[in-house]
Amino acid sequence: MSNESVVEVKNLTVGYGDIVVLKNISFSVASGEIFVILGGSGCGKSTLLKHMIGLYTPFRGDVLIFGESMVNSSEDEKRKLMRSFGVTYQGGALFGSLTVAENIALPLEEYTTKTPKEINEVVQQKLALVNLDGFGNYMPSELSGGMRKRAGLARAMALDPTLLFFDEPSAGLDPITSAELDRLILRLREELGTTIVIVSHELDSIFTVADRAILLDKETKGIAATGKPKDLRDGSPNLWVREFLTRSKLKRDVV
Amino acid sequence: MGSPSRELVERIGAASTSVFRDMIEMVCFVGDLSKVSWRVLRKPSQLRWKETLYYMDMCGSQAVPIVLMICFLMGVILGFQAAVQMRKFGTELYVADLVGFSILKELGPLMVAMIATGRAGSAFAAEIGTMKVNDEISALETMGFAPSRFLVIPKILAMVIVSPVLTVFGDVIGIAGGFVVGTTMLGLPLMAYYNRTVEVLYPMVFILGMVKSVVFALIIAVIGCLRGFQSECNAQGVGRATTSAVVTSIFLIVIADAVLTIIFSLMGY
Ligand SMILES: Nc1ncnc2c1ncn2[C@@H]1O[C@H](COP(=O)(O)OP(=O)(O)OP(=O)(O)O)[C@@H](O)[C@H]1O
Ligand SMILES: [Mg+2]
Numbered sequence: 001m002s003n004e005s006v007v008e009v010k011n012l013t014v015g016y017g018d019i020v021v022l023k024n025i026s027f028s029v030a031s032g033e034i035f036v037i038l039g040g041s042g043c044g045k046s047t048l049l050k051h052m053i054g055l056y057t058p059f060r061g062d063v064l065i066f067g068e069s070m071v072n073s074s075e076d077e078k079r080k081l082m083r084s085f086g087v088t089y090q091g092g093a094l095f096g097s098l099t100v101a102e103n104i105a106l107p108l109e110e111y112t113t114k115t116p117k118e119i120n121e122v123v124q125q126k127l128a129l130v131n132l133d134g135f136g137n138y139m140p141s142e143l144s145g146g147m148r149k150r151a152g153l154a155r156a157m158a159l160d161p162t163l164l165f166f167d168e169p170s171a172g173l174d175p176i177t178s179a180e181l182d183r184l185i186l187r188l189r190e191e192l193g194t195t196i197v198i199v200s201h202e203l204d205s206i207f208t209v210a211d212r213a214i215l216l217d218k219e220t221k222g223i224a225a226t227g228k229p230k231d232l233r234d235g236s237p238n239l240w241v242r243e244f245l246t247r248s249k250l251k252r253d254v255v
Numbered sequence: 256m257g258s259p260s261r262e263l264v265e266r267i268g269a270a271s272t273s274v275f276r277d278m279i280e281m282v283c284f285v286g287d288l289s290k291v292s293w294r295v296l297r298k299p300s301q302l303r304w305k306e307t308l309y310y311m312d313m314c315g316s317q318a319v320p321i322v323l324m325i326c327f328l329m330g331v332i333l334g335f336q337a338a339v340q341m342r343k344f345g346t347e348l349y350v351a352d353l354v355g356f357s358i359l360k361e362l363g364p365l366m367v368a369m370i371a372t373g374r375a376g377s378a379f380a381a382e383i384g385t386m387k388v389n390d391e392i393s394a395l396e397t398m399g400f401a402p403s404r405f406l407v408i409p410k411i412l413a414m415v416i417v418s419p420v421l422t423v424f425g426d427v428i429g430i431a432g433g434f435v436v437g438t439t440m441l442g443l444p445l446m447a448y449y450n451r452t453v454e455v456l457y458p459m460v461f462i463l464g465m466v467k468s469v470v471f472a473l474i475i476a477v478i479g480c481l482r483g484f485q486s487e488c489n490a491q492g493v494g495r496a497t498t499s500a501v502v503t504s505i506f507l508i509v510i511a512d513a514v515l516t517i518i519f520s521l522m523g524y
Binding site: 050053054055079080082083085087089090091093094095096097106107110111152 | 306309385386389390391393394395396397398399400401
């Protein structure tokens with residue numbers, strides 16, 4: 001694991017229309033790191049992620065992925081850059097007209113010269129990885145929400161990317177599946193050195209997997225804290241940060 | 256607030272800017288599409304055949320019964336209306352001319368286009384809109400695919416292949432509708448009606464109808480897809496996108512029909 005950064009966010013200001021959601025965000029993710037983006041609902045985590053993966057153009061600032069700018073590159077360069085990482089979406093975002101296996105096979109068919117047999121092997125292997133063996137021939141609409149999410153995960157990993165973005169991977173999964181997912185994430189990093197950026201709410205999973213986290217603040221539209229989740233919980237000078245990470249009762253009483 | 260006249264001006268201004276913006280988006284979409292189409296043309300292996308065949312089935316074979324039925328009735332109605340008028344002058348045989356020309360030049364392509372707008376155009380918009388709501392479009396993009404290669408090109412290709420074929424069916428059955436009226440209600444001899452039809456119609460009439468049907472097919476597919484991509488990310492948004500796809504398509508088809516008719520008549524047909 002080198003200390004060069006795989007993702008670098010520089011003075012990023014993002015939003016929709018006239019509304020600024022986040023202001024002047026800067027951070028970087030090192031190679032092989034598991035990096036978590038935290039924050040209250042509606043503070044702009046998904047928005048930040050969507051800008052990082054190049055779906056939207058930011059108001060200001062830049063995002064570098066493997067040292068190349070996402071913002072200032074041409075359409076074709078951007079497409080090429082996008083192939084180098086995998087993304088999962090909050091709802092799975094499987095293609096409804098294809099079976100689960102076809103969904104996972106799609107990037108392999110398009111971007112590799114593998115034979116159908118080899119592709120099938122990879123598909124089966126990825127399905128096993130997310131505990132969906134035997135569901136290859138199901139249509140996405142025949143799966144539960146959590147299963148769809150896991151299938152989306154398998155599709156994101158189809159090309160064995162060295163960088164993965166997960167939007168709320170464990171929300172809506174049962175505790176056991178969720179714990180298995182944590183193990184999978186750790187294993188990916190261990191075996192393949194994959195860099196993983198996660199948007200998450202699940203405190204248990206954050207403490208298990210995260211090397212480093214940033215906590216977004218809706219009020220200041222900026223980063224409230226950066227660091228290892230345990231250190232932030234135990235030693236942050238900011239009370240709100242400590243409360244956020246301990247699920248303090250205080251917060252619920254206010255609501 | 257403001258006076259009523261000022262409000263009126265403001266409304267007209269707002270409406271014009273939104274129409275203008277819509278036109279710009281349409282032009283951008285078509286431009287972007289041409290770029291992707293050019294690439295697929297140069298590398299046909301990039302075409303998604305499976306999807307194309309699916310849409311050919313959906314927009315083509317499944318539409319045959321309704322096309323046959325509507326075009327046949329269209330021929331019957333035309334023949335009937337013409338018969339009532341022609342009888343006054345004792346020129347019953349000209350029903351064959353009127354039905355033949357109207358169906359081939361206008362009603363065949365137009366009826367097929369209207370049916371396709373309702374069946375295919377609305378389905379395209381709803382499908383792409385729903386995919387947008389489900390983040391499927393984003394997923395396509397971050398997988399490094401140009402969404403239009405997967406979602407638009409197969410639909411356009413399918414429509415452009417299938418529409419002229421449907422129009423041929425519609426033409427034949429429409430003329431048959433007129434034939435039924437001519438031979439039963441007017442009591443014209445079978446061969447006389449048939450000979451008259453074959454005598455007056457010339458190939459160019461048929462070709463003009465085909466040109467129209469291809470243009471209409473392009474409009475339906477492009478507008479359906481565009482409205483889908485413009486859909487807002489919720490259920491109501493998808494509903495509005497679908498409505499808008501149908502309304503805009505019909506509007507543009509009628510305009511295109513008028514323009515093509517004028518061009519063809521200037522060319523002497
Ligand atoms: N497409 C959009 N257009 C306009 N505003 C949007 C859009 N998407 C999100 N927003 C706004 O941006 C803000 C951040 O939304 P975002 O989805 O990034 O939140 P989040 O942190 O991911 O929340 P959650 O934890 O609930 O997923 C919200 O206030 C939301 O209203
Ligand atoms: Mg979110």
